[in-house]
Amino acid sequence: xxxxxxxxxxxxxxxxxxxxxxxxxxxxxxxxxxxxxxxxxxxxxxxxxxxxxxxxxxxxxxxxxxxxxxxxxxxxxxxxxxxxxxxxxxxxxxxxxxxxxxxxxxxxxxxxxxxxxxxxxxxxxxxxxxxxxxxxxxxxxxxxxxxxxxxxxxxxxxxxxxxxxxxxxxxxxxxxxxxxxxxxx
Amino acid sequence: xxxxxxxxxxxxxxxxxxxxxxxxxxxxxxxxxxxxxxxxxxxxxxxxxxxxxxxxxxxxxxxxxxxxxxxxxxxxxxxxxxxxxxxxxxxxxxxxxxxxxxxxxxxxxxxxxxxxxxxxxxxxxxxxxxxxxxxxxxxxxxxxxxxxxxxxxxxxxxxxxxxxxxxxxxxxxxxxxxxxxxxxx
Numbered sequence: 515x516x517x518x519x520x521x522x523x524x525x526x527x528x529x530x531x532x533x534x535x536x537x538x539x540x541x542x543x544x545x546x547x548x549x550x551x552x553x554x555x556x557x558x559x560x561x562x563x564x565x566x567x568x569x570x571x572x573x574x575x576x577x578x579x580x581x582x583x584x585x586x587x588x589x590x591x592x593x594x595x596x597x598x599x600x601x602x603x604x605x606x607x608x609x610x611x612x613x614x615x616x617x618x619x620x621x622x623x624x625x626x627x628x629x630x631x632x633x634x635x636x637x638x639x640x641x642x643x644x645x646x647x648x649x650x651x652x653x654x655x656x657x658x659x660x661x662x663x664x665x666x667x668x669x670x671x672x673x674x675x676x677x678x679x680x681x682x683x684x685x686x687x688x689x690x691x692x693x694x695x696x697x698x699x
Numbered sequence: 700x701x702x703x704x705x706x707x708x709x710x711x712x713x714x715x716x717x718x719x720x721x722x723x724x725x726x727x728x729x730x731x732x733x734x735x736x737x738x739x740x741x742x743x744x745x746x747x748x749x750x751x752x753x754x755x756x757x758x759x760x761x762x763x764x765x766x767x768x769x770x771x772x773x774x775x776x777x778x779x780x781x782x783x784x785x786x787x788x789x790x791x792x793x794x795x796x797x798x799x800x801x802x803x804x805x806x807x808x809x810x811x812x813x814x815x816x817x818x819x820x821x822x823x824x825x826x827x828x829x830x831x832x833x834x835x836x837x838x839x840x841x842x843x844x845x846x847x848x849x850x851x852x853x854x855x856x857x858x859x860x861x862x863x864x865x866x867x868x869x870x871x872x873x874x875x876x877x878x879x880x881x882x883x884x
Contacts, residue, residue, distance in 0.1 A: 577839070581837070581839040581840070582837060582839070582840070583831070584828045584831070617882040620878075620882070621875070621878055621879065621882060624874065624875065624878045625871070625875055628813065628816070628871050628874050628875075629871065631813070631816075631817065632816065632817075632820050632867060632871070635817050635820040635821055635824070636820050636821075636823075636824035636827075637824070638821075639820070639821035639822075639824050639825040640824040640825055640827060640828035641828070642825060643769045643825035643826070643828045643829055644828055644832075646768070646769070647829075647832075647842075648840070652766070652767060654762070654766040654767070655766070655767070655833070655842075655843075655845045656843065656845075657832075657840075657842040657843075658840075658841065658842075660840045660841075682817060686810070686813050686814065686817070689809065689813050689874070690806070690809065690810055690813075692878075693805075693806055693809045693877075693878060693881060694806065696878060696881045696882050697802040697805070697806060697881050697884070699882070
């Protein structure tokens with residue numbers, strides 16, 4: 515009877531270890547997708563560049579992402595976040611190998627995850643505000659919609675926001691996963 | 700010897716309960732400050748309104764926060780977040796009364812805290828991008844700095860961002876506090 519209970523305890527421990535490892539693998543998987551999303555966003559925005567086919571003697575109409583400081587911030591924020599994610603892969607692999615997560619490490623992870631999410635959200639929403647302005651303009655402030663001229667520029671910058679917003683969703687999931695690992699200890 | 704150990708265990712349990720209660724009180728305190736910050740931001744932005752002293756026969760120069768959709772989003776985001784914080788006070792008080800926090804409740808808290816922080820960050824940074832544009836303008840896109848005319852409008856909108864950014868910092872602390880409570884269970 516006692517041996518059975520011990521065996522049962524052992525079996526449940528093995529199951530729990532399996533679930534922990536599964537969560538760690540999911541964590542690694544989420545991180546890899548988030549890297550692709552944020553790095554893709556940074557590259558898509560960073561290579562945006564449109565030269566209009568017409569020009570005057572003195573002026574060549576050219577739009578680059580760096581003409582708008584907000585877009586530069588977007589590229590920097592996405593680059594920092596993807597660099598953080600690449601570095602955090604090591605920690606994720608460490609968690610897969612050691613099935614029992616350490617509380618202190620998880621606390622650090624949650625802090626950095628939340629901070630990086632804030633940075634990513636800041637870059638994405640600031641750029642979204644500018645992209646919206648470029649599309650719609652604003653009559654009250656006399657800011658004209660530049661998308662009428664720079665069509666491809668606008669498409670490219672709008673598209674590059676998508677990866678960043680996907681990244682934000684993945685960060686929320688990563689924080690929850692770390693919190694779940696903390697609660698299962 | 701055994702009685703001593705039991706007593707020691709009891710004493711450590713009492714200390715632990717005290718620390719848990721202290722953390723819950725800190726949580727309540729952070730929430731109250733965050734409510735003041737975000738509600739203050741929403742009200743400061745929502746009441747921004749400047750009418751210039753000169754006008755033509757047909758046009759009266761007037762700037763309201765709602766002239767810029769991003770500022771409307773800012774007000775809505777701050778209002779939602781402060782409403783959430785007011786509702787969450789109940790949960791915080793519940794945690795103070797019951798010294799041992801429940802894992803499931805803490806997980807929900809962390810999820811909502813992170814989501815609300817993302818909303819707050821989105822509103823604050825989108826508005827910051829527009830405020831920056833209003834101050835500096837952008838020569839490449841021919842967006843002129845409106846702050847040259849609407850000076851008080853600009854000061855007010857810039858100032859109202861502060862509360863939101865303070866709120867973001869408090870949300871990071873709240874998430875950490877919930878994670879700490881989760882790890883101490």
